[in-house]
Amino acid sequence: MTHQERMPRTRTYLMCPPRHFTVEYAINPWMDPSVAVDGGLALKQWEQLRDALTDLGHTVHTLDPEPGLPDMVFAANGAFSVDGVVYGARFRHPQRAPEAAFHRAFYAGGAWDFREPHHVNEGEGDFAYLPGAYGGLILAGYGFRTEPAAHAEAQDVLGRPVVSLHLVDASYYHLDTALAALDDANVVYYPEAFSPASQRVLRQLFPDAVLADRADAEAFGLNLVGDGRHVVLNTEATGMAGKLRAAGYEPVPVELGELKRGGGSVKCAVAELRA
Ligand code: ARG
Numbered sequence: 519m520t521h522q523e524r525m526p527r528t529r530t531y532l533m534c535p536p537r538h539f540t541v542e543y544a545i546n547p548w549m550d551p552s553v554a555v556d557g558g559l560a561l562k563q564w565e566q567l568r569d570a571l572t573d574l575g576h577t578v579h580t581l582d583p584e585p586g587l588p589d590m591v592f593a594a595n596g597a598f599s600v601d602g603v604v605y606g607a608r609f610r611h612p613q614r615a616p617e618a619a620f621h622r623a624f625y626a627g628g629a630w631d632f633r634e635p636h637h638v639n640e641g642e643g644d645f646a647y648l649p650g651a652y653g654g655l656i657l658a659g660y661g662f663r664t665e666p667a668a669h670a671e672a673q674d675v676l677g678r679p680v681v682s683l684h685l686v687d688a689s690y691y692h693l694d695t696a697l698a699a700l701d702d703a704n705v706v707y708y709p710e711a712f713s714p715a716s717q718r719v720l721r722q723l724f725p726d727a728v729l730a731d732r733a734d735a736e737a738f739g740l741n742l743v744g745d746g747r748h749v750v751l752n753t754e755a756t757g758m759a760g761k762l763r764a765a766g767y768e769p770v771p772v773e774l775g776e777l778k779r780g781g782g783s784v785k786c787a788v789a790e791l792r793a
Pocket of ligand 1: 545546549589592594595614642643644692694695780781782783785786787
């Protein structure tokens with residue numbers, strides 16, 4: 519595919535500014551509560567991410583951050599929406615559990631069909647949607663956060679086939695740290711983050727996928743937001759940017775070093791609103 523054929527599609531996103539962001543507990547291997555976070559820098563970097571998305575023509579809604587919920591900046595985890603139906607989140611760790619209600623309240627204020635979950639799931643952290651693959655396909659991760667039972671529940675609620683993928687490396691604890699949608703039908707992923715059987719599944723479903731290596735994953739290069747042409751990813755992920763450019767995508771680097779201290783980057787901070 520040539521560069522010209524990569525067409526962007528305008529998106530709507532939900533983000534939450536890191537005004538109360540800290541690392542005061544450790545629920546993933548990247549978090550170290552003994553190292554201080556620079557709150558002002560985190561906010562400045564987040565604003566640059568938001569501006570990068572709006573400069574590309576996308577709409578960004580914001581959720582007010584709550585004191586005492588330092589991970590609320592990772593808005594991807596709050597829900598998963600497909601064609602106006604919203605499958606709510608239910609967090610694995612008690613430290614983040616109250617965030618779900620603030621996301622629910624956001625959707626209650628709009629024309630959304632919000633569904634309360636029965637099973638533990640962390641929203642777009644572990645679910646990805648590819649509207650142009652196989653008539654509309656959901657990819658779902660399990661192994662660290664989201665329960666496999668939530669994959670079946672998401673399929674019942676959203677009415678799209680859900681393919682379960684087994685995450686096996688604790689550093690890549692959410693699907694969105696190991697795999698991302700680049701456009702409506704293609705993905706980039708880091709194979710070693712998945713079980714051999716799940717790697718086989720991904721090879722079968724996505725023969726044209728962009729493949730990442732360990733250095734790309736360690737730089738949080740998979741934690742990206744793509745619109746079909748542009749790929750917003752963190753500046754550290756230079757190798758990933760090169761692979762994406764070679765595949766005809768246009769990398770848009772943003773500096774997000776402070777958020778990485780919480781174990782997240784671009785995609786973790788952005789939930790797509792699919793009305
Ligand atoms: N500190 C947060 C947690 O461990 C980071 C969440 C990252 N979000 C994501 N979508 N991967 O829950």
